[in-house]
Amino acid sequence: MFIELADALVERFDSIEFLHLLAERSVRLLPVDAAGILLADEHGALELVAASSRLARPLEHFLLQSADGPSEESFHSGQTVRCPDLRALPPRWPRFASAAVKLGFLAVDTVPMRLRGEVVGSLNLFRTSAGALPAEAETLARSFANVATISLFQVRPGAATRAVAEHLETALSDLVVIEQAKGLLTERLEIGVADALSLMRNYARNTGQLLSDVARQVTERSPSVSGLTRISKPHPRW
Template identity: 30%
Template sequence: MAAVSNAAESRLVSAYGRLFSLLAESPEVDVFLDQVVHVAAEVVTPAVACGLTMRRDGGAFTVASSADLAARADEIQYGADEGPCLEALRHGKVVEVTDLRADERWPRYREHALEHGIAGSLSLPMTVDGETVGALNLYATHRGAFTDTARRHALAFTAQGAAALTVILRQADQALLHQQLTDAMTSRSVIDQALGVLMGQQRCTASEAFALLRQASQHRNRKLREVAAEIITQVSGESPQPAPGFISPRQHS
C-alpha cells in the first residue's frame, strides 16, 4: 500500500511540473486546457475520463475532454440542465457521485449517464480571481471509485490547474492590452500625419484641420484613420508608415 501511495504522490508531483512547464512555453489557452484534462485523468487514477466545463455567455460548454465518455457525460447534463458538473459550476463546490444508480439528485441526467456506463463522478470547481469559471469533471465506470487519496489528489491538482489558468488568462489579457495600445498608437500616428498635411494645404490650425478630417470621415462614412491614410497616400505616393510598437514599462526596463 505504501508503494502504491508513493507512486500516486509521485504522479501528482510530476503533474505539477507538467502544468508549469506549459506556462513557461506560453501556450494558447485551448492547448493548456486540453493538457489539463489529460493530465488530470492520469493523476486521479480511478477516473476513466476527464472533461472541463467553463462558463460562456451565461451558459456552459465543454472546452476540453480526455475521452469521448467525458464529452458525452457533459453534453447529457447541458441537455438536461442538471447534473454534478453544472452543480459544481453554479455553486462553486465539490460534487461527488459515489453510486449514480442510487443517486436521485438529477433524474434526467442519471438515466442517460447510466446508459453510457457512468457509475460515479467527481466534479471540482476551478476558481480564477475569486470567481468560479469552470468545473473539472472526472468520470468513473464503477461505484465508489474515488478514495480519500484520489479526492485529495483531485483537489490538489484542480487548485494548481486553476492557479496556472489564472496566469495564462492574465497573460492573454496583457497581450490583448498590448495589441490595443499598439493599434491606438498606429491610428494616432496616421491621423497626426494627415493633420499636418491639411494644415499645410489649407493654412489652418490643428483644430480646424481635425474638423475637416472629421467632416470628410462622416461624409464618406469611413473611419477617421482610413480617410487620414488616403490623404497621406495621395500626397506622398506611399502608404503611411506604422508607428513603433507599444513598449510596456516592464519590457523597456
C-alpha cells in the same frame, strides 16, 4: 504533474492543449476513467473545452443541454459534488444519471475550478464502477484544478471575468477548427477520430506549433502539413 502544467505556459500559450493535458493527466494519476473540463463565459454559461476521451464528450454535451447535473451544481455552489452511485434511487439528477449509466459511467465527482475566489468552471471525473472517490484522490483533484486554473488565467492580467470570457471565446473558436481537421484526417487517412486528434497533437508538439494552427493548416490543405498524410498510424504522445 504540477511541473508539467507549469512547463506548458510557454510564450505562445496553447490553452486547448493545456486543458487536454489536465484532463488526460487526471485520468492517469487519479482512480477515474474519464475527465471533462468546462469553463463558464461572462454570462455564467458552461462550455465543454476539453475531455480525456470521446467517452466523456456525449455525456458532457447532454449535461450542457439539459442543465441538469453535477457541473451546474458545483459551479453555482462552489463546492465539490460527489455521487458514488448514479443508479441510486431517487436519482439526484434524473436525466443526467440515465444518460451516464447508459454510457457506462456509475459514479462522478465534480471539482470547481477557482480563480481569485471566483468559480470559473469545473473538472468532472467519471468512473465506470460505483463507490466513493478516496479522500486523498479528491484532495489531489482539487489541487490539480486550482493550480491549473491559476496557471491558465494568469497569462492574461485584468478582471477574472474578462480573462475567462476571452479564453473561452478563443477556445471555442479553436475547437471548431480542430473538429473540422479531425474529420478531414479521419476520412483522408482512414483512421479513428481519437487517432486524428492524437496525430495533430503529436505533430504540433514536434514542430513547436499550436494545435489550432496545425488544425487550420489541415483544413486549408496546406503543403506545410503534408507530412501528416504520410503517417499511417499516429504515435501516442504519452
